[in-house]
Amino acid sequence: MGGAVSAGEDNDELIDNLKEAQYIRTELVEQAFRAIDRADYYLEEFKENAYKDLAWKHGNIHLSAPCIYSEVMEALDLQPGLSFLNLGSGTGYLSSMVGLILGPFGVNHGVELHPDVIEYAKQKLDFFIRTSDSFDKFDFCEPSFVPGNCLELSPDCSQYDRVYCGAGVQKEHEDYMKSLLKVGGILVMPLEEKLTKITRTGPSAWETKKILAVSFAPLVQPRRSESGKSRLVQLPPLAVRSLQDLARIAIRGAIKKVIHQEAVSRNGDGLKATPRFKRRRVRRRRMETIVFLDKEVFASRISNPSEDNSCEGLGEEQREEEEQSPAETKPEPPVNFLREKVLSLPLPDPLKYYLLYYRDK
Numbered sequence: 001m002g003g004a005v006s007a008g009e010d011n012d013e014l015i016d017n018l019k020e021a022q023y024i025r026t027e028l029v030e031q032a033f034r035a036i037d038r039a040d041y042y043l044e045e046f047k048e049n050a051y052k053d054l055a056w057k058h059g060n061i062h063l064s065a066p067c068i069y070s071e072v073m074e075a076l077d078l079q080p081g082l083s084f085l086n087l088g089s090g091t092g093y094l095s096s097m098v099g100l101i102l103g104p105f106g107v108n109h110g111v112e113l114h115p116d117v118i119e120y121a122k123q124k125l126d127f128f129i130r131t132s133d134s135f136d137k138f139d140f141c142e143p144s145f146v147p148g149n150c151l152e153l154s155p156d157c158s159q160y161d162r163v164y165c166g167a168g169v170q171k172e173h174e175d176y177m178k179s180l181l182k183v184g185g186i187l188v189m190p191l192e193e194k195l196t197k198i199t200r201t202g203p204s205a206w207e208t209k210k211i212l213a214v215s216f217a218p219l220v221q222p223r224r225s226e227s228g229k230s231r232l233v234q235l236p237p238l239a240v241r242s243l244q245d246l247a248r249i250a251i252r253g254a255i256k257k258v259i260h261q262e263a264v265s266r267n268g269d270g271l272k273a274t275p276r277f278k279r280r281r282v283r284r285r286r287m288e289t290i291v292f293l294d295k296e297v298f299a300s301r302i303s304n305p306s307e308d309n310s311c312e313g314l315g316e317e318q319r320e321e322e323e324q325s326p327a328e329t330k331p332e333p334p335v336n337f338l339r340e341k342v343l344s345l346p347l348p349d350p351l352k353y354y355l356l357y358y359r360d361k
Contacts, residue, residue: 004067008051011037014066017053023070028078032097035134038066041093041124060114062090064166068195069094071212075188075197076162083107083158083238085180086143087150087189088166088219092121095143096128098162102141104249107160109235110145111153113220118145129357136338136356139249148233149222151176157235165189168216178206190216248355252338259337 005021008014015033018024024033039050043058050056055065072094078084080103086095089110099108112118122145129135129142150165151173159182168190169177178198181187187198188211195212222231241249342355 005053010051014051018066018070023067025074028101029073032100035100035138036097036128040127041091060117061120063093071195072164072188073097075211076164076186078162081105082161084162085160086110086164088112089121089145090117090166092125092143092145096125099141099143100138103139104141106141107238108141108143110143111148111150111233112145113149115147118147121145133336136336144236146233146235148231149220151219152222152231152233154232154234158238161185163187168218170218190214251355255338255341259341
């Protein structure tokens with residue numbers, strides 16, 4: 001096995017390595033990757049592999065390599081308020097990162113073939129909402145997952161601004177995938193062993209760009225029921241938010257502004273970034289590196305490779321840096337100022353928990 005970037009010791013270091021190798025190139029994508037710990041989507045006994053740039057599969061549960069997800073996120077060119085459809089949504093890791101960018105007025109739908117994987121994705125989503133401080137730093141567009149074969153979507157389903165397919169698309173299904181896009185929308189999918197970005201520039205006009213050489217397991221073909229009819233997949237309706245929900249979004253936004261203003265008054269330059277551990281130096285590798293795992297075989301960059309920087313003398317440089325720098329201690333956990341502020345308000349507990357989105361309350 002080989003990865004397109006070096007393994008990280010934690011989620012932040014994995015993201016540092018993806019940035020160094022130019023897989024993550026924009027601030028929005030970086031923020032989304034840092035906000036959700038990849039290890040949270042692994043089964044406990046496999047978490048030691050979470051920060052390697054490798055795909056992972058266990059039964060029906062599957063995660064693509066981080067370099068693949070970062071290229072997908074960059075290619076989708078996500079913006080707040082867009083609608084997103086994830087075909088083969090799996091664990092929900094990608095859908096949750098997308099939801100952090102789409103914000104409260106976006107649409108975030110996923111279709112997954114295996115019911116057990118949908119249940120797994122819902123558990124991981126619930127864990128993220130209840131426990132992650134990152135949830136309170138973003139206005140989240142919560143994903144909705146439905147079971148079924150993505151090749152059997154109901155013909156009256158809405159079109160989307162952004163679509164991603166996480167399985168190899170056969171050439172005969174290319175037009176079907178394109179039909180799911182609004183004009184101006186972007187479709188990213190593995191097509192003919194290339195991760196491909198297709199932009200719909202008009203009712204019948206398209207721009208196609210090959211991003212990355214990949215090999216994905218192909219889409220599962222639909223099975224006919226005993227009656228001979230296909231099982232049409234009904235996607236969630238594009239519902240309008242209730243006045244109560246809009247008020248919740250507005251209140252949380254107002255509290256965040258108060259917290260920011262207090263921080264500016266206290267620090268003079270706004271909220272400071274949470275300190276991270278000192279990162280070890282990252283060795284750049286050529287982008288043709290191969291990623292192997294089961295049927296998802298490899299990922300190699302099509303664009304020009306970067307220089308392979310020599311690591312000669314790296315150990316000596318690291319020792320010099322350690323001698324010059326004082327010993328670093330583990331930083332204190334970040335304070336969730338939003339939750340502290342909400343819990344201090346003179347409000348009934350049920351309203352506090354609604355503002356905090358504590359589902360278990």
